[in-house]
Amino acid sequence: MKRLTDDELIKELEDRFAFNQKALSDLQEMTRKLETMNAKLQESEAVKSHFLSNIRNEINNPLTSIMGLSQQCLCSHPDDERCGSIARMIYLEAFHLDFQLQNIFVAAELEAGEAGPAYANVDVSTIIDRVVETFEYQLGEKKMNITADREKPLSFLTDARMVRLILVNLLGNAVEFCPDNGNVSVVAETDAGVLKLIVKDDGQGIPKEDQGAIFDRFKQLDVGTTKNHRGHGLGLSIVRSLVEILDGDISIESEEGKGCTVTITFEEPDIDVKDSASEGNMFIFDDAEQF
Structure with a gap:
């Protein structure tokens, strides 16, 4: 094995040092570019959120x-x-538009x-009362x-x-798919720190083979230009996502x-809440948000 001279050893060290310096410089440059890109993305997200907030207000x-x-x-x-x-027709059409936009x-x-x-x-019974009130004209x-x-x-x-x-989405579906003179019931009960919500209707039901797809986003069982029911297939997918965020479970029993x-169940979270109130409307019933 050839032994390096002092000059060759110094040259080798200088080359490696130069290589490391270039690698470090390239890494710093890449880091700067990533930081700039991240800042632009954050700015873009902030602009998008502000835009959506403004649009929401302008529409609501x-x-x-x-x-x-x-x-x-x-x-x-x-x-x-x-x-x-x-007046009733104007209200119902505006309500439907508001319902879909909020979704x-x-x-x-x-x-x-x-x-x-x-x-x-929150007082879940107050929430139920207010939700039922929003569908007063549809039910009528x-x-x-x-x-x-x-x-x-x-x-x-919660x-x-x-x-x-x-x-709102469960009751909206029940009202939409029930026939005239149909019946809908909402049940809420708690037991051992578990909240159970049940929404039941005597409508047309869901075929067994279609029940696996009803929670898919934009999925509608009634499709085509001649479909009988309105909507965009968002409601049940939103319901499932919100239930998951709240660590709950959802199940459906239906026959055509x-x-x-x-049926939805939630376990009460084991957390401390400093700011709380006894009525749900204190948190959610904004004058600018109808549904």
């Missing part, structure tokens, strides 16, 4: 006004059949990973009967907004032509 505010004015018209002219019919916004939050639970002690149009069986108050540690979104029963 006029829809809220339309629904509020149509309700006022209905109350102010109870004996005017033509005025009532027009789109929630789906965007879920896709972006921005939907985290905000736990607080179809002459449907709805019953709500729950304790009052029913205090539970995310009020998410529970409300879950119930025999209605549908959706």
Whole structure:
């Protein structure tokens, strides 16, 4: 083995040092580029979030006004059949648009990973009452009967907004797929730190072979240009995502032509909540958010 001279050894060390210096310089340059790219991505995300927030407000505010004015018209002219019919149609169309847009916004939050639970002690019975109230005109149009069986108050540690979104979508589906004069029931009960929510209807039901796909996003069983039911296939996928975020379980029992029963259970989280309240509406019933 050839022995290196002092000059050759110094040259070898200088070459390796130069190589290491270049590698370090390249690494620093790459780090700077990554930091710049990350900063731009964060700025882009902030701009997107701000944009979505503005869009939400720009859409919510006029829809809220339309629904509020149509309700006022209905109350102010109870004996005017033509005025009532027009006002009711305006309200129902605005409500449906608001319902679908809110689901789109929630789906965007879920896709972006921005939907985290905000736990607080809430009155689940209040949430149920308010959700049922939002479907007053839809139920009236179809002459449907709805019953709500729950304790009052029913205090539970959970995310009020998410529970409300879950119930709104489940009740919305039940109303949509029930025939005229149909029946819907909502049950809420707690036992040993477990909240159980049950939404049951006597509608058209879901075929066994289709039940595995109903939670897929944008999946609709009623498709085509002549479909009988409205929507975009977001509701049940949002329900499942929110249930998972709250560490809950969801199950469906249904047969075609025999209605549908959706059961959701949540275990009360073992966490300390400093800021809490006894009524769910303190957290979720924003004047600018109808559904």
